[in-house]
Amino acid sequence: MEGNPVLFYARLWGVLFSQALSREMEYRLHLWLKFLIDVVWYGVQLGLFGVLYLHVPQIAGWSREEMFVFLGTLFVVDAFNMLLFSTNFWRIPQYVLTGELDFFLVKPASTFWLVFLRYPNVASLLNLLVALAVLGYALAQAPPLRWEAVVAYPVFLLNGLACMLAFQAAIGAIAVRILAAEGIQQTFHILYQFGMKPDSIYTPLVRRLLLYAFPMGLVASVPAQVLLGRASWELWVAGLGIPPVLLWASIRFFSASLRWYQGASA
Amino acid sequence: MAARAYLAIFRVGVSAALMYRANFLFTAGLTLLVGIGVQSFLWTAVYSGQSSRSIAGIPFEQMLLYVVCATLSLSLTRSGRIERMVAEEIRLGELSRYLLKPVGHAGYAIAMAAAERMVTLPVVLGLAAVAMSSILPVPLAKVAEMLLAALPLLLLGMLVNFLLGLGISYLAFWMDEVWTLHVVKDISLWFLSGQLLPLSLLPSTAAQISALLPFQHLAYTPAGIMAELIPVSALPGLLAHALLWCGLLSCAVAALWRAGIRRYGAYGG
Numbered sequence: 368m369e370g371n372p373v374l375f376y377a378r379l380w381g382v383l384f385s386q387a388l389s390r391e392m393e394y395r396l397h398l399w400l401k402f403l404i405d406v407v408w409y410g411v412q413l414g415l416f417g418v419l420y421l422h423v424p425q426i427a428g429w430s431r432e433e434m435f436v437f438l439g440t441l442f443v444v445d446a447f448n449m450l451l452f453s454t455n456f457w458r459i460p461q462y463v464l465t466g467e468l469d470f471f472l473v474k475p476a477s478t479f480w481l482v483f484l485r486y487p488n489v490a491s492l493l494n495l496l497v498a499l500a501v502l503g504y505a506l507a508q509a510p511p512l513r514w515e516a517v518v519a520y521p522v523f524l525l526n527g528l529a530c531m532l533a534f535q536a537a538i539g540a541i542a543v544r545i546l547a548a549e550g551i552q553q554t555f556h557i558l559y560q561f562g563m564k565p566d567s568i569y570t571p572l573v574r575r576l577l578l579y580a581f582p583m584g585l586v587a588s589v590p591a592q593v594l595l596g597r598a599s600w601e602l603w604v605a606g607l608g609i610p611p612v613l614l615w616a617s618i619r620f621f622s623a624s625l626r627w628y629q630g631a632s633a
Numbered sequence: 634m635a636a637r638a639y640l641a642i643f644r645v646g647v648s649a650a651l652m653y654r655a656n657f658l659f660t661a662g663l664t665l666l667v668g669i670g671v672q673s674f675l676w677t678a679v680y681s682g683q684s685s686r687s688i689a690g691i692p693f694e695q696m697l698l699y700v701v702c703a704t705l706s707l708s709l710t711r712s713g714r715i716e717r718m719v720a721e722e723i724r725l726g727e728l729s730r731y732l733l734k735p736v737g738h739a740g741y742a743i744a745m746a747a748a749e750r751m752v753t754l755p756v757v758l759g760l761a762a763v764a765m766s767s768i769l770p771v772p773l774a775k776v777a778e779m780l781l782a783a784l785p786l787l788l789l790g791m792l793v794n795f796l797l798g799l800g801i802s803y804l805a806f807w808m809d810e811v812w813t814l815h816v817v818k819d820i821s822l823w824f825l826s827g828q829l830l831p832l833s834l835l836p837s838t839a840a841q842i843s844a845l846l847p848f849q850h851l852a853y854t855p856a857g858i859m860a861e862l863i864p865v866s867a868l869p870g871l872l873a874h875a876l877l878w879c880g881l882l883s884c885a886v887a888a889l890w891r892a893g894i895r896r897y898g899a900y901g902g
Contacts, residue, residue, distance in 0.1 A: 558667070
């Protein structure tokens with residue numbers, strides 16, 4: 368690799384995205400159906416809270432408008448995760464079983480980067496637009512925002528995404544080790560369910576666990592609270608400090624797990 | 634002769650389902666546990682802001698029991714590994730082996746799907762009984778009565794979902810990929826079946842529409858009976874409604890099969 372690594376990987380991702388787009392254009396109906404999956408998921412979440420707020424004015428201190436900011440944040444982080452990492456995460460057992468991982472190991476780029484970013488999900492780019500529209504609509508209904516919250520929000524969104532990648536990397540590392548890993552991969556989606564609701568619905572103990580042990584609370588709940596100006600100093604510190612450390616540790620763990628990989632294509 | 638063949642397929646299906654019991658206990662068990670846990674936290678938070686501890690006339694304990702029973706019901710009625718595999722068999726040309734054997738394809742699929750669900754049915758009923766006797770609490774005799782009342786709805790709910798899934802898989806006669814449609818169906822069912830909230834909480838027009846649709850029998854009606862949100866006296870009407878939908882869906886699936894099999898082609902061996 369020559370020159371600036373950020374530019375190199377940005378250009379590489381651009382090439383991979385255009386390849387993915389060409390593939391998807393061959394099956395356009397499939398592309399629209401994949402887009403529909405997440406739109407239906409957004410609809411279910413919005414529908415659930417929309418109905419709940421017909422009967423109660425607040426849920427765990429969140430008004431209807433604030434809850435929709437939380438949901439918009441969740442959809443945006445989720446759409447980025449789907450666009451960048453999710454398809455790749457589910458392919459890891461296949462890479463290991465078929466020996467496809469060999470090709471990533473010998474290429475002149477980071478193996479971790481290739482494993483988690485090789486196949487962008489084009490349909491999720493459309494989902495990202497829908498997610499941004501939901502967030503925009505929610506913010507238009509929400510109380511006025513403070514400037515420091517608006518400035519910090521993208522950083523917290525990025526950190527939420529880093530948390531999701533860190534979890535998938537850690538589970539991916541286990542998948543490399545144990546081969547038949549579909550069940551283990553499901554644990555990510557099971558744990559993710561905790562992140563799909565604001566952390567204030569949980570008991571103090573569960574909130575601590577979701578902040579420090581399995582920080583699913585940092586995915587959407589903390590960024591939304593920062594944006595709405597209701598985050599405590601503890602949430603600011605945790606939201607800024609934990610995701611980079613978690614991601615660094617997960618990348619190290621994943622790289623270490625590659626030592627167990629023996630190849631399958633010889 | 635045919636009945637014996639389907640019984641044999643059912644037995645094979647039970648053996649196959651039991652082969653994956655460790656996987657079931659880990660993934661399905663953990664999914665259920667976390668799903669019920671998160672829903673319980675949400676509903677506790679919803680009720681904790683209320684002075685009356687009642688929403689739309691439903692007290693907290695009854696809602697909690699409903700949410701647990703609805704999650705258990707949907708986990709049972711929604712599982713559809715067999716129906717999803719049918720699409721793959723059509724795509725890969727493996728359907729040909731059913732055409733050569735003295736069993737109908739739909740009959741084979743329903744025997745396998747029934748076997749898959751019969752393995753989980755006692756687990757779900759047992760967990761529902763524990764929830765009913767601990768959350769409200771309901772006397773054991775009453776628990777048995779409620780479960781017996783909900784059982785036919787659960788069985789019809791399984792059939793409704795099986796027919797929906799098989800119908801989607803039969804679209805593979807025309808489409809390359811139908812797994813996205815299965816996923817869309819499964820996600821929609823969280824809401825449409827009443828797993829996330831009782832359908833009686835919907836705005837009146839939406840509630841009236843949902844009462845006409847078959848999805849309520851996957852979670853809302855069986856869980857409603859178990860949690861006493863729906864009186865047992867409504868059971869005959871609900872059973873008739875579910876049976877009517879099973880009939881309609883069976884006709885639609887049979888029509889799809891007849892049209893699809895004319896287009897089907899498998900080459901090589």
